[in-house]
Amino acid sequence: MTRLPRGVERLLGWTVPLDQQEPIAGDLLEAHALRLREHGFAASPRAWAATWWSTVQLAAAFAWERLRRDRTLPPIADEPPRRSSFWETLAHDVVFGVRALRRQPGFASAAVAVTSSSERPSAPAARDYRVTVRGEDEEPTLARNQPAALDRG
Amino acid sequence: MTGLSTLGEFEHVVLLAVLRLGDEAYAVAIRDEIEACTGRRASPGSVYVTLDRLETKGYLESSLGDPTAIRGGRAKRYYALRPRAVTALQESRRALLQMWRGVDQVLERSR
Numbered sequence: 001m002t003r004l005p006r007g008v009e010r011l012l013g014w015t016v017p018l019d020q021q022e023p024i025a026g027d028l029l030e031a032h033a034l035r036l037r038e039h040g041f042a043a044s045p046r047a048w049a050a051t052w053w054s055t056v057q058l059a060a061a062f063a064w065e066r067l068r069r070d071r072t073l074p075p076i077a078d079e080p081p082r083r084s085s086f087w088e089t090l091a092h093d094v095v096f097g098v099r100a101l102r103r104q105p106g107f108a109s110a111a112v113a114v115t116s117s118s119e120r121p122s123a124p125a126a127r128d129y130r131v132t133v134r135g136e137d138e139e140p141t142l143a144r145n146q147p148a149a150l151d152r153g
Numbered sequence: 154m155t156g157l158s159t160l161g162e163f164e165h166v167v168l169l170a171v172l173r174l175g176d177e178a179y180a181v182a183i184r185d186e187i188e189a190c191t192g193r194r195a196s197p198g199s200v201y202v203t204l205d206r207l208e209t210k211g212y213l214e215s216s217l218g219d220p221t222a223i224r225g226g227r228a229k230r231y232y233a234l235r236p237r238a239v240t241a242l243q244e245s246r247r248a249l250l251q252m253w254r255g256v257d258q259v260l261e262r263s264r
Contacts, residue, residue, distance in 0.1 A: 003225065017205070023217065024201060026227030027181050033223055054197045061198025069206070 002033040005048045008055045013088065015059035028054060160212075160241055166191065167203045168212060168242055171232050179218070179229040180204060204232060212238035 004025065012021050012028075028051055035047035101108045160168070170186040171178040184200045187193065207213045214235050217228040234242075 002223075016201075020201065020205060020230070022227050023180070023230035026221075026224035026229060027179070027197075029225050029227065030181060030223055057196050057198040058201060059198075061196070061202045065202045065206070 002029065002036060004029050004032060005051055008051060011055055011059050014091075015062050017062070024058065159210075160245065163195075163199065163203055164207060164212075165242070165245065167200065167207065168234065168238050171213065171234055172242070176231070176233075178232045183232070207238070208232070211235060212241065 008028065009021075009025055012025055016024055031054070032047055032051045035050060036044060039047065097108075166187055167183060170183045170190070173190075174182055174186055180197070180200055183204070184195055184197065187195050187200070204213065204215075208215055212235060213232045215230050215232050218231055220226045220228045
C-alpha cells in the first residue's frame, strides 16, 4: 500500500487545523499514489519531492491564514479522534494557551495568576500549630511542630 | 453589489467550481476543475485555505465521505453551497453583467 512520505503527516499536524488534517492527508496520498502510478516507481523521488512541495505550500498557506485571520478552532465534538503522544498533547496545550493569551489576555492572565497563587503550598502553616485534645478533663493545648502529639491524642 | 463586496475573485472561482462539480466537489476535484476552466493551476494551499475560509464565512458546508483504500483509509471532505453562496453568486453575476453591458464597443475601440 502506498504511504505518504515520512514527515508529511507530522508537518500537517503542526500547521493544519485538526478537523482538516485527515481529508488533506487523504488528498495528498491520493495525488501521491497517482503520480507513482503514472510515472512508475522509478520516478518515486520526483513524486516524493512533489508531495513534499505540496505539503510545504499547504503548511505555509495555513500558517499565513492563521496569522492574518486567526482561523477559529473547530468544536471539540467535531474533532476526529486520534491517538497522540505526550509531546503532541503538550504542544497542543502550549499552542492553545498562547492562543488564549492572545485572544483574551486579561482573562488568561487572571486565570494564570489565580491558579498559581492558589497552588502555593499552605501545609507548613497548618503543621506549625495543631490543637491536641488529650482527654475529656484536660484543656486543649497547642502543639508546635509535634505531629507525634496528634498520634498519641 | 453585496456579492462583489464580500467575495474575493478566487473565492468566486472556488464557489463556481463547487457549483459545477455538484456532489463530487472535494479539494482535488475543485483544483482540477479550476485548472480545466481557467487554465490556472492553483496551489493546493490556496484552495484548502479558501475552502476553509468560505466555510467559516457560511458560504459552504462540508461533510466527510466514506474512507477509501487508495487514500489510506482516510475520508474525503465534500463541499456544497449554502443558500447564502447561491445568493451571493447570483448577485455578483447580475452586477458584473450590468457592468459589462455596453463596454464591448469601448474595448474594441481601445484595441
